[in-house]
Amino acid sequence: MSDATPTPTATPERPQLPAQSPPADPAETAVASDKAGSGGKLSWWRGDGGDGAKRNLGLIGVLAALIVVGAVTKPDLYGDPNWVWNNVLAILQLASVVGVVTVGMTFVIIGGGIDLSVGAIVALAGVWCTTVATQSYGAGGMIFTALAVGVCVGLVNGVLISYGRLVPFIATLAMLVAARGLAASISNKQTQVSSSTFINDIAARKVIGIPILVYILGAVVLAGWVVLNRTTFGRRTIAVGGNPEAARLAGINVRRHTMLLYALSGLCCGIAAIMLTSQATSAQAAMANLYELDAIAAAIIGGTLLSGGRGTIVGSLLGVIIFATITNLFAINGLSIEAQNMVKGGIIVAAVLVQQFQFKSVTRLLARNRVTTAT
Amino acid sequence: MALPEDDPATASAEAVAEAPLVEAPADTVAGEVVLRLTDLVKTFPGVRALDGVQLEVRAGEVHCLLGQNGAGKSTLIKVLAGVHQPDSGQVEWRGEPATFANPQAAMKAGIATIYQELDLVEDLSVAENAFLGHEYRSFGFVRRGRMARHTRQILSRLGHGEIPPGRMVRSLPAAGKQIVSMARALSHEARLIIMDEPSAVLAHDEVGNLFRIIRELTAQGIAVIYISHRLEEIREIGDRVTVLKDGRTTAANLPARDTPTRDLVSRMTGRTIEYVFPDRPTDDSAGADLLQVEGLTRTGEFADVSLNVRAGEIVGIAGLVGSGRSELLETIYGARLPEAGTVRMDGKVLRPGVGAAVRAGMGMAPEERKSQALLLGEPIYRNVTLATFGRYARLGFTNAAKERAEADRIAETLELRPRDVDRPVRTLSGGNQQKVVVGRWLLGGTKLLLLDEPTRGVDVGARAELYQVIRALAAQGVGVLLVSSEVPEVLGLADRVLVMREGRVVREAAAGELDENTVLDLVMAGSLMEGAPA
Numbered sequence: 001m002s003d004a005t006p007t008p009t010a011t012p013e014r015p016q017l018p019a020q021s022p023p024a025d026p027a028e029t030a031v032a033s034d035k036a037g038s039g040g041k042l043s044w045w046r047g048d049g050g051d052g053a054k055r056n057l058g059l060i061g062v063l064a065a066l067i068v069v070g071a072v073t074k075p076d077l078y079g080d081p082n083w084v085w086n087n088v089l090a091i092l093q094l095a096s097v098v099g100v101v102t103v104g105m106t107f108v109i110i111g112g113g114i115d116l117s118v119g120a121i122v123a124l125a126g127v128w129c130t131t132v133a134t135q136s137y138g139a140g141g142m143i144f145t146a147l148a149v150g151v152c153v154g155l156v157n158g159v160l161i162s163y164g165r166l167v168p169f170i171a172t173l174a175m176l177v178a179a180r181g182l183a184a185s186i187s188n189k190q191t192q193v194s195s196s197t198f199i200n201d202i203a204a205r206k207v208i209g210i211p212i213l214v215y216i217l218g219a220v221v222l223a224g225w226v227v228l229n230r231t232t233f234g235r236r237t238i239a240v241g242g243n244p245e246a247a248r249l250a251g252i253n254v255r256r257h258t259m260l261l262y263a264l265s266g267l268c269c270g271i272a273a274i275m276l277t278s279q280a281t282s283a284q285a286a287m288a289n290l291y292e293l294d295a296i297a298a299a300i301i302g303g304t305l306l307s308g309g310r311g312t313i314v315g316s317l318l319g320v321i322i323f324a325t326i327t328n329l330f331a332i333n334g335l336s337i338e339a340q341n342m343v344k345g346g347i348i349v350a351a352v353l354v355q356q357f358q359f360k361s362v363t364r365l366l367a368r369n370r371v372t373t374a375t
Numbered sequence: 376m377a378l379p380e381d382d383p384a385t386a387s388a389e390a391v392a393e394a395p396l397v398e399a400p401a402d403t404v405a406g407e408v409v410l411r412l413t414d415l416v417k418t419f420p421g422v423r424a425l426d427g428v429q430l431e432v433r434a435g436e437v438h439c440l441l442g443q444n445g446a447g448k449s450t451l452i453k454v455l456a457g458v459h460q461p462d463s464g465q466v467e468w469r470g471e472p473a474t475f476a477n478p479q480a481a482m483k484a485g486i487a488t489i490y491q492e493l494d495l496v497e498d499l500s501v502a503e504n505a506f507l508g509h510e511y512r513s514f515g516f517v518r519r520g521r522m523a524r525h526t527r528q529i530l531s532r533l534g535h536g537e538i539p540p541g542r543m544v545r546s547l548p549a550a551g552k553q554i555v556s557m558a559r560a561l562s563h564e565a566r567l568i569i570m571d572e573p574s575a576v577l578a579h580d581e582v583g584n585l586f587r588i589i590r591e592l593t594a595q596g597i598a599v600i601y602i603s604h605r606l607e608e609i610r611e612i613g614d615r616v617t618v619l620k621d622g623r624t625t626a627a628n629l630p631a632r633d634t635p636t637r638d639l640v641s642r643m644t645g646r647t648i649e650y651v652f653p654d655r656p657t658d659d660s661a662g663a664d665l666l667q668v669e670g671l672t673r674t675g676e677f678a679d680v681s682l683n684v685r686a687g688e689i690v691g692i693a694g695l696v697g698s699g700r701s702e703l704l705e706t707i708y709g710a711r712l713p714e715a716g717t718v719r720m721d722g723k724v725l726r727p728g729v730g731a732a733v734r735a736g737m738g739m740a741p742e743e744r745k746s747q748a749l750l751l752g753e754p755i756y757r758n759v760t761l762a763t764f765g766r767y768a769r770l771g772f773t774n775a776a777k778e779r780a781e782a783d784r785i786a787e788t789l790e791l792r793p794r795d796v797d798r799p800v801r802t803l804s805g806g807n808q809q810k811v812v813v814g815r816w817l818l819g820g821t822k823l824l825l826l827d828e829p830t831r832g833v834d835v836g837a838r839a840e841l842y843q844v845i846r847a848l849a850a851q852g853v854g855v856l857l858v859s860s861e862v863p864e865v866l867g868l869a870d871r872v873l874v875m876r877e878g879r880v881v882r883e884a885a886a887g888e889l890d891e892n893t894v895l896d897l898v899m900a901g902s903l904m905e906g907a908p909a
C-alpha cells in the first residue's frame with residue numbers, strides 16, 4: 001500500500017531545476033550545488049515540482065509509445081529519415097497554435113481559474129484584425145489589433161471574475177458566447193481574407209528549415225516557463241491558486257493577480273489569432289472552434305491540477321504535442337476523426353486517473369468520506 | 376462560549392445525556408494491556424519517521440506520548456489509526472497481532488482518533504461530520520433527527536451545547552472545528568481514543584472540559600493516548616508517559632506525575648533546556664507609538680477596542696477562544712473591514728486591505744496554519760518567503776538562492792526538522808509547519824508583528840528559541856502584538872498585557888503586575904461564570 005508521497009526518482013529531464021537552469025549569476029550556481037552536497041542525497045533535483053517532472057517523464061513515455069505505434073503501422077514511411085523529420089515539423093506546426101493558447105490556459109488553471117473563452121477570443125481577435133479598416137494599417141496594425149483585442153477581452157474576463165466575483169466557469173462561458181457573437185457580427189458571417197503578405201508568410205515560411213510558427217511556439221513556451229518559474233508573477237500565480245487565503249494574508253493582491261492571469265491568457269489568444277489567420281490566410285467567426293477543450297485537456301494531461309496551485313509549462317507542451325501526434329498518426333493511417341476523438345478521450349481519462357492516484361495519499365481521508373456520505 | 380463544569384446549562388445538558396458519552400464495550404477489563412507495539416518502523420522518502428517504537432497501553436489509563444516536533448508521534452498514531460501502514464514491527468491489539476489496513480478497520484476494532492490536523496469536511500454539517508462514516512441509518516436513509524440529537528448531546532458534554540448540529544463546519548472558528556473533531560471521535564464505541572494535541576487550539580477552560588471527559592472515559596476502562604507539548608497537562612491528566620526521540624522510544628511507561636521535568640525534557644531532546652522566557656529589558660527602552668488602534672468595532676466580534684503598540688514593545692492579548700482576539704488581529708491587519716474605528720501605523724491611518732498593512736510594515740502569523748498560511752505542496756523555502764520573495768527579487772525575477780539562504784537561516788534558528796528547505800511543507804510535522812508560518816515574518820523588514828498563537832504545537836525546545844527570537848526582534852525596535860491562549864506565555868513574553876472578554880478589553884496592565892490567576896479570573900468573569908469558583 002503506498003501511503004507515502006510518490007517516491008521521486010532522479011531524472012535527467014528536469015526543466016524546472018533551479019540548479020540546472022542557467023542561473024542569473026554565478027553565485028547562484030555555487031550556492032545551489034553547495035546545497036546539493038550538504039542537503040543530503042538526491043536533494044539537488046528536488047525543487048519546483050518533483051512530481052510534475054516525474055509525470056513529464058511519463059508523458060514522454062506516451063509520446064514514445066505513439067511513435068512506436070506509428071513506426072509499426074507505417075514502417076516504410078518511418079524508414080525514411082527525411083520523411084520523419086518533415087513529419088516531426090508537421091506535428092509541431094499542428095501543435096503550435098493550440099500550444100500558444102495552452103500556455104495561457106496553464107497560467108489561468110494554476111492560478112485557480114479556468115478560461116472557456118479562449119477559442120472565442122482567438123476568433124474575435126482574428127476577425128477584428130482582418131477587417132478592411134484594420135488591414136489598411138498594414139501588418140503592424142493587424143498584429144497590434146489582434147494582441148490588443150486579446151488582452152482587452154481577457155481583462156474583461158478578469159475584472160468580472162476578480163472584482164465582479166463571478167465564478168470563472170460562468171464568466172468565461174458567457175464570454176465564449178458573446179465574443180463569438182461579436183466576431184460574427186463584425187465579419188458579417190463572411191470569411192475575411194488577409195491580403196497582408198507579411199502575415200500570410202508567417203505560416204508559409206521556414207527559417208533554417210523550421211517553420212516560423214514553431215519558433216513562435218518555442219518562444220511563447222520559453223517565455224511562459226521563465227515567467228512561471230523565475231519571476232514574482234509566477235510565484236504569485238502558484239500562491240494564488242494553491243491557497244488564496246494564505247496568499248492574501250501574505251500581502252499578495254489576489255484579485256489584481258487573478259485579473260492579470262486572464263489578461264495573460266487573452267494575450268496568448270491574440271498571438272494565436274495571428275498564427276491561425278496566417279495559416280488560413282483568412283479569418284472567420286467560427287475559427288479556433290473548441291480550442292478551449294483542446295487547451296484544457298492538454299494542460300490536464302500535462303499534470304496541471306484543475307483545482308489550482310500546481311502545474312508545469314513543459315507538461316502542457318507535452319500534452320499538446322501528444323494530441324498533435326495522435327492526430328498525425330490517424331491522418332497518416334487514413335483513419336477517421338471519430339476514432340481519433342475516442343482515443344483522445346481515453347487519454348484524458350487515463351491522465352486524470354494517474355493524477356488522482358498520485359494525490360491519493362493526500363486525499364485519502366476525504367475520498368473515504370465522500371464515498372461513505374454518498375451511500 | 377465555553378461553559379464551566381458546574382454551570383446550570385451543563386447540568387441541564389447532562390440531563391439529556393443520561394447514557395455514558397462513549398459506551399465502553401462490555402468486555403472491557405480495566406488494567407489489561409489493550410495495545411502493544413514492538414519495534415515499529417515507518418519510513419517516508421528520505422525520512423525514517425518511526426525507527427523502532429515500543430509502546431504499551433492499558434485499559435483505563437491515560438498514556439501520554441512526549442517528543443519533540445518531528446519525533447514521530449503523529450506518524451505513530453496514524454499507523455494505529457490505519458492511515459499509514461508500518462514497514463515492519465508488530466501491533467498487538469487486545470492480545471492478538473493486528474494490522475489496520477485502513478481507517479475503517481481501526482475504527483471497527485475500537486480505535487477512535489482525533490488528528491492533529493483537522494480532517495473535517497467543510498461543507499457538511501456538524502452532525503454529518505460527527506457521524507461521518509457511521510451514520511445512523513434505516514433502510515438506507517440517514518436518520519438526521521437521531522444524529523442531530525446525539526450530536527447535540529455529545530457537544531453539550533463537551534461544554535459546547537451552543538454549536539448547532541445543523542451548522543456548516545466551514546462557518547465555525549478553529550476552536551469550534553476542534554470541538555467537532557473531538558465529537559466525532561467520541562461518537563464511536565471505542566476501547567482506545569487517541570488524541571493528537573487536542574489542547575493546542577483550546578483555551579484554558581476548554582482544556583478543563585476535555586480533562587473531565589477524559590476522566591469519564593478512563594473510569595469506564597477506555598484507554599486514552601494523549602499527545603501534548605505542555606508538560607503541565609501531562610502531569611495533570613496522564614498516568615504513564617512514553618517518550619519518543621527521532622522515531623525511537625527513549626523511555627517507556629514513566630510515571631506521569633512524579634518524573635522530574637528535567638528528566639522528561641532531556642529524554643525528549645537529548646539535552647537540558649532552560650524553559651524560561653527571555654529577560655525583559657530593564658530600562659524602558661520602547662520607542663514611539665508604532666500602532667495606534669482607536670475604537671475598532673465589528674459587531675458580534677469585538678467592540679470599541681483601543682490599543683497601542685510602541686516600537687520595541689511586546690504587547691500580549693489574553694482571552695478565551697471566541698473573545699474576539701483573532702478577529703481583532705485580522706482587522707488590524709486589514710484582512711477584515713472594521714465597522715468603526717481607525718488603525719494607524721506611524722501616525723498615518725491605514726487604507727483598508729492587507730496590501731496596505733504589509734506595505735506599512737505589518738506582518739501577521741495567522742491562527743490556522745493549514746487553511747490560512749501554508750502552500751502545502753510547495754517547498755519550505757517558498758513558504759517561508761511567501762510574503763517577502765518580492766523583496767529579494769530584481770526586475771521581477773525571483774532570487775531562489777537568496778530565498779533558500781534566508782529560509783535556511785530561519786530553519787536553523789527555529790530548529791526545523793528535517794532542515795531541508797526544499798521539502799514540500801506537507802511532509803513536515805505539525806509543529807514544524809507552525810515554525811514555517813511564524814518564521815515567515817521573522818526574516819526582518821517587518822516593523823510590527825501580529826502573532827496569533829505563534830507557539831501552537833511547537834515543542835518546548837523550539838518554543839524557547841522562538842521566544843528568544845521574538846525578544847531579539849523587539850530589542851531591534853520591532854513592535855509585537857501577541858495573542859495566545861496560554862496565559863503563562865502572554866505573561867512571560869509580553870511587556871504589557873491586555874485582557875479581552877467578549878470582544879472588549881477589560882484590563883490593561885504591565886505584565887509584571889498580573890499573575891495567572893488574576894488573568895484567568897478576568898477572562899472568565901461575568902455572566903458565564905456567575906457564582907463559579909475562581
Ligand SMILES: Nc1ncnc2c1ncn2[C@@H]1O[C@H](COP(=O)(O)OP(=O)(O)OP(=O)(O)O)[C@@H](O)[C@H]1O
Nearest residue numbers: 419424444445446447448449450802803804805806
Ligand atoms: N507524508 C510524509 N512524507 C514525508 N515525511 C513525513 C510525512 N509525514 C511525516 N513525515 C516526517 O516524519 C517525521 C515525523 O513526523 P510526525 O508528524 O510524526 O512528528 P510529530 O512527532 O507528530 O511532531 P509534532 O510535534 O510537530 O506534531 C518528520 O520528520 C516528518 O517530516
Ligand SMILES: [Mg+2]
Nearest residue numbers: 449491804805
Ligand atoms: Mg504531530
